[in-house]
Amino acid sequence: EPEVTQTPSHQVTQMGQEVILRCVPISNHLYFYWYRQILGQKVEFLVSFYNNEISEKSEIFDDQFSVERPDGSNFTLKIRSTKLEDSAMYFCASSSQGARRMNTEAFFGQGTRLTVV
């Protein structure tokens, strides 16, 4: 069964460093998303990506964040100059159509646990 894969599963980084979180979406999906879940809190939308550009982004997704699809399979989230409050689980998801359409199903990866120290 096709699945979304994320690497690494756990990343520890020093405050101020840059991190890149990697995702391989399901191969025939066209819409890609990053979500964040701070420990014990709700899943928060960061950004959606379609046709090689950002489709929508939340207020969390400021200039510190960027996304890229460097080749035909990977989808990355870069966090520049990490802060302690960036510590969270980061989930990548993909879907065959956008959430604006009915019956959209998003499939999530296992997540990357980012710890900023």
Add this chain to the structure above:
Amino acid sequence: TQLLEQSPQFLSIQEGENLTVYCNSSSVFSSLQWYRQEPGEGPVLLVTVVTGGEVKKLKRLTFQFGDARKDSSLHITAAQPGDTGLYLCAGGGTGANNLFFGTGTRLTVIP
């Protein structure tokens, strides 16, 4: 931002009992999904409901989408310890191209 409130936030019940989890919003959603999340893992899709009033069954789980497409419920019959987890509802916005997640209900089923 479209908000989805889930209730209860925490629920602890004995094996064999029935339970209902609610997902409410003041916004209309084009579709609504229910996910279950285990600790340290990503949300796993359980069901998608699309039509107002729609009812879907998945073994002991029954999902209903409100007539106005603003709310949904998840009913579990004869809960088992394997049902333990965080249940999340998520709505597809009519104007936004992403999923909005609810606040979550953490269910514990005690053997």
